Amino acid sequence: MDKKAKNILQYVFWAAVAVVLLWFCFRAVNWNEFIGALKVCKWGHMVTALLCGGLFVLLRSLRWHMLIRPIDPSITWVDVFNAYGIGYVVNLVLPRAGEVVKMGYVVKHSAQDADGKRKFSWDSAIGTFVVERGIDAIVVVLMTLVFLWGMWDTLGAVMAQSLGQGSSALIWGTVVLTLLGIVFLLLCYFLRERGGLWGKIWGFMTGIGKGLSSFRHMERPWLFILYTLLIWGCHWLAGAAVIWSLEDIEPFTSMELSDAFYLMVAGSISTLIPVPGGFGAYHGAVASTLQALHGIPLGSGMIYATLNHESQILGQALTGLWGYIHESFIRRKP
Numbered sequence: 408m409d410k411k412a413k414n415i416l417q418y419v420f421w422a423a424v425a426v427v428l429l430w431f432c433f434r435a436v437n438w439n440e441f442i443g444a445l446k447v448c449k450w451g452h453m454v455t456a457l458l459c460g461g462l463f464v465l466l467r468s469l470r471w472h473m474l475i476r477p478i479d480p481s482i483t484w485v486d487v488f489n490a491y492g493i494g495y496v497v498n499l500v501l502p503r504a505g506e507v508v509k510m511g512y513v514v515k516h517s518a519q520d521a522d523g524k525r526k527f528s529w530d531s532a533i534g535t536f537v538v539e540r541g542i543d544a545i546v547v548v549l550m551t552l553v554f555l556w557g558m559w560d561t562l563g564a565v566m567a568q569s570l571g572q573g574s575s576a577l578i579w580g581t582v583v584l585t586l587l588g589i590v591f592l593l594l595c596y597f598l599r600e601r602g603g604l605w606g607k608i609w610g611f612m613t614g615i616g617k618g619l620s621s622f623r624h625m626e627r628p629w630l631f632i633l634y635t636l637l638i639w640g641c642h643w644l645a646g647a648a649v650i651w652s653l654e655d656i657e658p659f660t661s662m663e664l665s666d667a668f669y670l671m672v673a674g675s676i677s678t679l680i681p682v683p684g685g686f687g688a689y690h691g692a693v694a695s696t697l698q699a700l701h702g703i704p705l706g707s708g709m710i711y712a713t714l715n716h717e718s719q720i721l722g723q724a725l726t727g728l729w730g731y732i733h734e735s736f737i738r739r740k741p
Contacts, residue, residue: 444656444710452652453718459645460722464491466641467539470634474535477624479526481518489730490516496727499720510536512734546639547675554672642671649715658703659711670696670711689716 468488475482494509510532517527625631646667653659670693677692693715694708 440707441710444653447656448714449652449654452648453714455648456645456652456715456718457722459641459648460719461726462722463638463641463645463719464488464495464723464726466634466638467491470631470638471535471539473625473627473631473634474538475513475527476626478531478535479517482513482516482527485733486516487513488726489734492723492726492728492730493734494727495723496731499724506536542635543638546635547672550639550668550672551676554669639671642675643667645719646671646674646715649711649718652714653711656710658701658707661701666697666700669700670715674715 465488468491469484471491472482472484472487475487490509490512493512494505496505497508498505510529514525514527514529514532517525520526647664650659650662650664650667653662673692673696674689677688690709690712693712694703694705697703697708697711698705
């Protein structure tokens with residue numbers, strides 16, 4: 408099977424998963440209630456949620472540019488912003504493919520050295536990508552701990568039982584994978600002088616290390632941290648805006664700002680399922696969390712999940728549309 412056919416099958420599979428998840432989520436929806444809620448929803452607050460979707464892309468591109476700049480100062484923030492927006496649009500169709508498109512776009516705009524190689528190469532791009540995702544993973548873990556601490560009375564017994572059943576396998580799996588990774592790195596290091604495949608792998612890893620080390624060479628690390636806080640604050644604000652838009656509608660009248668935080672955590676964890684645009688996985692995770700926190704039926708919880716998800720997706724899609732127009736028609740590069 409060639410690569411193109413494999414990619415098509417992979418997309419069809421995850422698209423089918425998204426459809427199945429959406430069907431499970433929406434089958435319990437009372438459509439009269441759903442449409443009624445949309446009619447009385449405060450759409451001014453929904454505009455805030457939509458703007459948060461665009462602001463999210465803006466902040467992420469500013470943060471990534473801070474990692475790229477020490478490696479290749481010729482890459483502008485506009486290059487990164489356009490790449491991020493276009494990548495999000497691609498992710499709506501092909502899950503995870505947008506990350507490859509995003510990095511490829513930035514590499515394409517990188518300057519060339521005396522040997523004709525890109526200063527910001529693919530391996531450097533992967534390194535900076537790992538830094539970004541690593542920082543976000545740490546934030547999600549911390550938020551999850553806050554979530555569990557705040558809701559331990561409600562969810563603690565279930566979580567403790569689940570962790571107790573799977574902790575042994577998780578620990579041993581982590582140990583084995585770590586040891587295998589260390590052995591592979593040592594092999595690459597000691598065999599690098601032989602050239603060939605080992606030399607190429609070590610060279611690629613060196614490039615990734617260059618991308619990873621870009622964090623140490625940033626001019627203002629505190630600004631990177633500030634962007635990270637603003638990125639997740641933007642997510643929180645979007646969820647809060649949806650709560651405010653539904654504040655006069657039962658059963659959402661009792662929801663508070665803390666609920667927006669807990670739902671943000673649930674939505675972030677749902678991204679581990681690589682369905683196009685998070686459709687289905689996000690809706691199910693958020694609606695299930697609302698049911699656990701407030702006893703809101705899954706069908707009713709879909710109202711919040713749909714408004715929050717689709718408003719942010721639309722904001723991100725608009726930035727991607729602008730990025731495509733800007734790159735393709737306003738300033739075309741060879």
